[in-house]
Amino acid sequence: MLTVRPEPSLDPQLLAEIVREHGTPAYVYDARVLDGNVRRWVEAVGDPSRVCYAVKANYNLAVLARLASHGIGFEASTVGEMARALAAGIAPGRIVLGGVPKSPQAVAVGIGRGLDLVVLQAAHEVEAAIEASTSLSGAPARVGLRVRPGIRAGAHPSLETGRADAKFGFGPSEIRDAWEALSRTDGLRPTTLAFHLGSGLDSLTPYEAAIDVLLGIVGDLEASGRPVRELDLGGGLGVAYGDTGSDLEPADLVRIVDERLAGSGLTTRYEPGRSIAARAGTLVTRVLYRRERDGHPALVCDGGFTDFGRYSLYGAQHRIEPLEGRLEGPETVEVLGPTCESGDKLGTGRRLHGVQPGDLLAVRDVGAYGFVMASNYNARPRPAEVLVDDGGWKVVRQRESLEDLWRGETVG
Ligand SMILES: Cc1ncc(COP(=O)(O)O)c(C=O)c1O
Known part of the structure; x- marks a missing residue:
């Protein structure tokens, strides 16, 4: 079952007011959209602690x-992400260090920090987890293995x-030895098999196929007296970024997972990122000027791939809307960034109405994998981030200053 794409929540006037004060490009997040998306996940899963937002x-x-x-x-997929979660006031017991390649030192930090789960x-x-567990004095650390x-x-x-x-991860035939090694270690308690199929999926069918692979492994481990307690199904639910299409629903995923796992005694955990954050974010950028490219008009903006890289990296076509409503047009335009690369684009083939230099454009649904992938290439300060709530809005990350660009460097 698919749901209809929601309308953009942040209205053009509010966005224009925010950037009048704080400049462009700027990321603006709607807290009410974040809330709504989390609630959809929690209602579907039935237990908030089993919804682990991908930081x-x-x-x-x-x-x-x-x-x-x-x-x-x-x-958290890195110690840095874990540190950010801790800095936001989240207790270690609510954090999973996820199954992304880690150094032995990172594994040791995770094992020693009293986290909910460390996925190896x-x-x-x-080996690093077994080594690190020898220094633990309290309860054994919960660990899991990521399966490919x-x-x-x-x-x-x-x-x-x-x-x-x-x-990423262990092939199905490699799990048994790793699980046995963890099971034999007093300081560790293996509970979980995890997978993450990819990000931006537009079908639930791959989850069913993956669960069948995992159930085979669970059966094998159980037969050898080493039961598995939990499956961690990672993230992956896609968002329809363009002008058409619809999003996958957490409830539909949970329903097929629960059906598949009925009678297995396994609990489940999910790690959604995009499906929680994407639709909450808008990038506001200003049009610097127009020019003709290959006979087509192009709008060169002050925001580009250093601020929002998803078109350049993945060809992702996000909705782009002018904040000023004009009647002329529409015309088909390319929306380009200002940096020194020809591939610096925010989108192509856009039907926009009479956009003029100085106008503001809103790039929609950029709350996930947006600011976090921004760079300082061309020595461009990264944008401000603003959070909008029922009670108003506030800057939650200042725009970087020029001095921020060389912080920590020395001249010879
Ligand atoms: C291990 C793991 N879990 C969860 C996620 C979040 O995925 P998504 O944002 O597609 O929900 C990722 C994304 O790469 C991941 O690597």
């Missing part, structure tokens, strides 16, 4: 704190992570 999608501290107010957990995804991480189920999920190739040739 990487948007780790502004105010966003994390807002999400934490719903009682959910958090999945390579033999050297298992060998499933093509239909996402952009760069975002596919569960294929047989992916760099």
Whole structure:
């Protein structure tokens, strides 16, 4: 079942008012959209602690704190993301250190920090966890293993992570030895098998195929007297970014997962990122000037791929809307960034009405994998981030200053 794409929540006048004070480009997040998306997940799963927001999608501290107010957990893929979650006031016992490649030092930090769960995804991480557990004095640390189920999920190739040739996790035949090694270690309690098929999926079918692979492994481990308690199904639900289409619903995923796992005794955990944060964000950029390219008009803006890279990285076509309503047009335009690369684009083939230099454009649904992937290339300060709530709005990350660009450097 698919749901209809919601209308943009942040109205043009409010966005224009915000950037009048704080300049462009600027990210603006709607806290009410974050709330709504978390509630959809929590209602579907039935227990907030089993919804672990993927911190990487948007780790502004105010966003994390807002999400934490719903009682959910958090999945950090690095020690840096874990530190951000802690800095937002989230207790270690609500944080999962996820199954993304980690150094032995990072594994040791996770094991020693009293986290909810540490997911290990390579033999050297298992060795590091066993080594780190010897320094624990309290309860054993909960650990899990990431499985590479060998499933093509239909996402952009760069975002596919569960294929047989992916760099993540253990192949099904490698799990048994790793699980046994963890089970034999007093300081560790293996509970969980995890997978993450990829990000931006537009179908639930790959989850069913992956669960079947995991159930085979669970049966094998159970037969050898090493039961598995939990499946962590990662994230992945896609968002329809364009002018048409619809989003996948958490409730539909949970229903098929629960049906598949009925009678298995396994509990479940999810790590949604994009489906919580994407629709909450808008990037506001100003048109610097127009020019003709290959006979087509192009709008060169003050925001580009250093601020929002999803078109340049994945060809993602986000909705782009002028904030000023004009009647002329429409015309088909390219929306370009200002940097020194020809590939610096926010979108192509857009039907926009009479946009003039100085106008503001809103790039929609950029709350996930937006600011977190911004760079300082061309020595461009990263944009401000603003959070809008019922009670108004506030800047939750200042625009970087020029001095921020060389902080920590020395001249010789
Ligand atoms: C291990 C893991 N869990 C969860 C996620 C979040 O995925 P999404 O934002 O598609 O929900 C990712 C994204 O890369 C991931 O690597």
